[in-house]
Amino acid sequence: MNAPLRRAGVVILVLFGLLFANLNWVQAYKADDYRTNDYNRRVVVAQYERPRGVIEAGGQGVATNKVTDDALKYLRVYPRKEVYAPVLGYRPVGLAATGIENAENDFLSGESDKLFADRVKDMFTGNNTGGGNVLLTLNTKAQETAWKELNNNERGVDKGAAIAIDPRTGAVQAMVSMPSFDPNPLVSHDEKAAAAAYNKLNKDPDQPLLNRSTAETKPPGSVFKVIISAAALQNGYTTETEIEAGREYRESGAVIRNSEDEVCPGSRIDLKDALTTSCNTGFARLGVTLGRDKVIDTAKAFGFQDDQLTVGNLEGSGLPVAMSDTGKIANPDGGVDKGALAQSSLGQRDVRMTPLQGALIAATVANDGKQMRPYLVQKLTSPDLRTIYSADPKTLRTPINSQVAGDLKEMMVSVVQNGTGRRARISGMEVGGKTGTAQNAEGADPHGWFIGFAFNDKGEAVSAVCVMLENVPGGHASAEAARIAGLIMKAAAGRGGD
Secondary structure: OOHHHHHHHHHHHHHHHHHHHHHHHHHHHHHHHHHHOOOOHHHHHHHOOOOOOOEEEOOEEEEEEEEOOOOOOEEEEOOOHHHOHHHHOOOOOOOOOOHHHHHOHHHHHOOOHHHHHHHHHHHHHOOOOOOOEEEEOOOHHHHHHHHHHHHOOOOOOOOEEEEEEOOOOOEEEEEEEEOOOOOHHHHOOOHHHHHHHHHHHHHOOOOOOOOOOOOOOEOOHHHHHHHHHHHHHOOOOOOOOEEEOOOEEEEOOEEEEOOOOOOOOOOEEEHHHHHHHOOHHHHHHHHHHHOHHHHHHHHHHHOOOOOOOEEEOOOOOEEEOOOOEOOOOEOOOOOEOHHHHHHHOOOOOOOEEOHHHHHHHHHHHHOOOOEEOOEOEEEEEOOOOOEEEEOOOOEEEOOOOHHHHHHHHHHHHHHHHHOOOHHHOOOOOEEEEEEEEEOOOOOOOOEEEEEEEEEOOOOOEEEEEEEEEOOOOOOOHHHHHHHHHHHHHHHHOOOOOO
């Protein structure tokens, strides 16, 4: 055989060898990836051969299925549309899910190891048992109230969020984001129509796909004074300790004034009255006196700087939570920027917070200083309704002791009884809270915040809430947030009708 033929033969053998190796690689190592890839149409069809598990809230199916006559047998349906969308998310054809639909996808689809016995049984019976069911913690009255009041607020605000949790357990009672979206068009079996619906929502400047309760941070304004109060109480102050105040305070170029001339005009005010009246000059001076490290450390103890938190299943994943942040409060050389510290002590400058973090602050005070890990999944049940998982509440952190919590509770109750949070009052219940009016973009209306808690007539902490309204016109931005918060807590306590 001449040299050219030998070379050609060697090349052919090498090519056959590579082809053989590739086939073995695909069959031995990549077959499962290709088989389960969402772009594999046979996989997509197979996923819709059995019904996806139901997601329930308060005994109502908020994510269900209906039988179709097309190639994909079951269509996902969201009966309450926008009301629960930020929590549920959606499960589109052939693409990734979002929200609880994503966090509990394996269980809802029936592919979880927790449902292995059901799949084995199907092998012998020939049945196509559906996926497992997810029971949420949401209180339907609180959720519906939050949705209704937020979207029909008295100030005409079109962006905001509300979240309520049980301080004793961390169970999320309500989670609403405004504006929201209807998930039904996004799960249409007409994939072109679904893509068009998604693109329209994704390009909307109002960001309806964004869950503002967990995924967006805003300056919290005077709500942050609860953190400064906690820092003071942990460092030798009492509710009766007098702090410096006055009509104006200048620090390193920052000029701090009170919201109105009649607020703490005197040179000194006690800590309880300072929170009750939301004295800006007093808290700015107090933050500077305490120092940057105590302010940042106290905020961190409550959950600021935590970028790992999710809200869903206590033993698994959930909705990601954006990190609340105090900012560095530093000059370019790393030294303390006292002007920034004064402003940060009022929840301004670089301080940013999620509504969830606000609810956790209020819940911690109401729960004697213990902060429970928030969660949305109460139970997982098999297709035949056997309980597979039931939430066991877990302590997330303990930022303050019971004495400090008790003092803060007294101060926050005074805010609602005698101060800026009067609109959150609930007849027959003890309510505490803190308002916040946060300046943001130059020329824009401020954000209105309220965090608070409610105790029933048995002395039990039944709800903690945060309401945030973006760019509230007309002054007293936090008053409407306080009103809405009171109604949500009332509904969560089962007092919606009285």
